[in-house]
Structure formats: structure tokens, C-alpha cells
Amino acid sequence: MPGAVPTYSFLGPEGTFTEAALMQVPGAGDAVRVPASTVNAALDAVRESSADAAMVPIENSVEGGVTATLDAIAGGQELRIVREVLVPISFVLVARPGTRLGDVRRVSTHGHAWAQCRLWMDQHIPGAEYVPGSSTAAAAMGLLEPDCHYDAAICAPLVAQEQPGLPVLAENIGDNPGAVTRFVLVSRPGKLPERTGADKTTVVVPLPEDRPGALMEILDQFATRGVNLSRIESRPTGQYLGHYFFSIDADGHVGDARVADALAGLHRISPATRFLGSYPRADRQPIEVQAHTSDRAFAASRNWVESILDTESLQVESGSGPSPTA
Numbered sequence: 001m002p003g004a005v006p007t008y009s010f011l012g013p014e015g016t017f018t019e020a021a022l023m024q025v026p027g028a029g030d031a032v033r034v035p036a037s038t039v040n041a042a043l044d045a046v047r048e049s050s051a052d053a054a055m056v057p058i059e060n061s062v063e064g065g066v067t068a069t070l071d072a073i074a075g076g077q078e079l080r081i082v083r084e085v086l087v088p089i090s091f092v093l094v095a096r097p098g099t100r101l102g103d104v105r106r107v108s109t110h111g112h113a114w115a116q117c118r119l120w121m122d123q124h125i126p127g128a129e130y131v132p133g134s135s136t137a138a139a140a141m142g143l144l145e146p147d148c149h150y151d152a153a154i155c156a157p158l159v160a161q162e163q164p165g166l167p168v169l170a171e172n173i174g175d176n177p178g179a180v181t182r183f184v185l186v187s188r189p190g191k192l193p194e195r196t197g198a199d200k201t202t203v204v205v206p207l208p209e210d211r212p213g214a215l216m217e218i219l220d221q222f223a224t225r226g227v228n229l230s231r232i233e234s235r236p237t238g239q240y241l242g243h244y245f246f247s248i249d250a251d252g253h254v255g256d257a258r259v260a261d262a263l264a265g266l267h268r269i270s271p272a273t274r275f276l277g278s279y280p281r282a283d284r285q286p287i288e289v290q291a292h293t294s295d296r297a298f299a300a301s302r303n304w305v306e307s308i309l310d311t312e313s314l315q316v317e318s319g320s321g322p323s324p325t326a
């Protein structure tokens with residue numbers, strides 16, 4: 001319905017880094033925001049149409065890809081990435097009032113937060129036991145439950161600011177002060193975001209099996225068309241050992257001839273290739289296109305081949321070889 005307020009699901013509860021990413025989306029402050037307890041639940045809300053789009057983490061600069069997200073969007077009912085958002089990440093350690101650093105034995109947080117605070121933990125709370133949490137904010141809020149079985153949580157500074165019952169034991173405990181996480185807004189297939197000249201395209205390419213050089217062939221589709229890759233990760237398909245797909249981010253939009261041509265090449269090599277969207281880059285850095293891979297160069301080369309077919313195909317002798325359509 002035009003003008004209706006959109007509904008966004010996100011990895012919650014309130015106070016996650018994912019919610020901070022969602023709040024960067026224009027209009028999200030006035031939208032309906034529905035926290036989900038897992039990435040899969042946030043994406044299912046979109047698949048089932050109870051949300052228009054979901055914000056989920058996909059990659060961070062320290063720990064790499066968020067596998068729960070990469071796997072969830074690679075399979076199942078098709079989804080599209082329509083926007084990416086970058087969030088600088090800093091972590092605090094919170095506990096119940098009265099807890100001192102020396103009392104902390106068990107710490108809960110999201111797996112990616114734990115991985116980013118490992119060195120600090122080893123130095124300040126050696127031997128601390130990790131209790132997996134569904135998100136940083138869920139771990140922090142869990143401390144307020146009467147039957148909580150851990151002593152502290154790693155979360156965003158904002159959670160501690162808004163929750164007086166959770167004093168901060170230590171600030172800036174991330175091992176890398178420049179850590180950034182990339183989030184994506186995912187919706188059902190529909191309207192493709194417009195081409196801006198500073199775009200990214202995400203695809204999932206199952207690796208053809210028992211074919212020497214298959215990965216090289218896949219990469220070559222991009223290389224020969226001057227398309228730069230900004231991320232490539234292999235993930236097991238989960239079907240059986242040794243069966244992989246590649247999750248790839250390429251510079252450019254499917255509306256760019258060189259990207260469209262590369263995707264067509266991927267489809268020939270791996271027909272189950274899945275298009276996951278073309279969307280504006282968060283850093284708005286325009287992509288430099290070499291003259292020979294520009295839209296104009298692709299159109300000129302297509303016209304050239306068509307002109308050959310137009311003028312010369314009639315001269316193929318019948319019966320003297322394979323038919324022109326073979």
C-alpha cells in the first residue's frame with residue numbers, strides 16, 4: 001500500500017548492533033521494528049510477509065563472514081539484498097551491580113563479539129568461560145533474569161547507557177579499535193534498487209563438481225569483464241562433505257553490461273547460480289570502469305556481431321555443415 005509504514009525485522013532485542021544498523025535506514029525510526037531472536041527468524045518474517053525487510057549482520061572486519069546469514073540467504077525461498085550499512089563496533093563488559101572484574105568467571109555474548117574481544121579477555125579474565133548468546137543485547141538483558149547462569153556480558157555501550165541495572169566493568173574491550181560490521185537489508189524479490197554508479201552485486205555460485213579449474217572459470221567471468229570482487233567466501237552446502245558454494249560480492253550493478261555479462265557466464269558454468277541483489281555501496285565510492293568494459297563498449301561489440309549475422313548468415317550453404325542453429 002503506497003505510503004504505508006514499512007515493517008522491519010532485525011536481530012534483536014533492542015540494543016543490538018543490528019538495530020543500530022537498521023536505524024541508519026531513512027525512515028526506520030518511524031517504521032514498525034520487530035526484533036527477532038535469530039537471523040533465520042528475522043529472514044523468515046520477510047519470507048512469510050510479516051515484515052517488508054530484515055536487517056541482519058553479514059560480515060565483519062575482524063571475524064569475517066557471518067555464516068548464519070550467508071547460509072540462510074543462499075538457500076530457501078529467494079531473497080534480495082537491497083541496501084548495505086556499515087557500523088563501527090565498540091564493546092563494553094557489563095555485569096549485575098556489585099560484581100567486580102575479579103568475580104567474573106562466565107561471560108555471555110554473540111559469537112562474533114566474543115571473537116573480537118578474545119585478547120582482552122585472555123589478558124584481563126584469563127580462563128573466562130564463554131556462554132554463547134543469540135545477540136550482544138540478549139546476553140546483557142539475560143543478566144537481569146533471576147536464574148541467569150553467567151556473571152557478565154559483552155555488548156554495545158548504548159545498552160549499558162539505557163540500562164542502569166547493568167553497570168560497566170570495562171570499556172573499549174574490542175581487540176581492534178577500527179572494527180566495522182557490515183549489515184544488509186534483505187527483502188523479497190521485487191523492485192531492483194536503481195543503478196547509482198557505486199553499486200555492489202551479490203551472488204551465490206555452487207561450485208560444479210569434479211570439474212578441474214571450475215573455480216578459475218568462475219573467477220574468469222569477472223576478470224575478463226573488468227569486474228572487481230570485494231568479497232569471496234566458500235561455504236559447505238551442507239549436503240555432503242566436499243560440496244561447496246561461493247558467496248561473492250562484485251563491484252557494479254546487474255544493470256551494468258559487464259556485470260550482466262559476467263552473471264550470464266556464471267549461469268552457463270553453474271546453472272543453480274543465485275542472484276542476491278544489486279544495491280548501492282555504503283561508502284558511495286564510484287566504481288572506475290575501464291573503457292573496454294563500459295556499457296558503450298559492450299553495446300558496440302554486440303552491434304558489431306549482429307551486423308555480421310545480418311549481412312552474412314544468409315550465405316551459409318545448406319547441407320555443407322552443421323545447421324546455423326546447432
Ligand SMILES: O=C(O)C(=O)Cc1ccccc1
Pocket residue numbers: 011015016017018019057060089110112113134135136137181
Ligand atoms: O549481537 C548483536 O548485537 C548483533 O547485532 C550481531 C553482532 C555481534 C557482534 C558484532 C556485530 C554484530
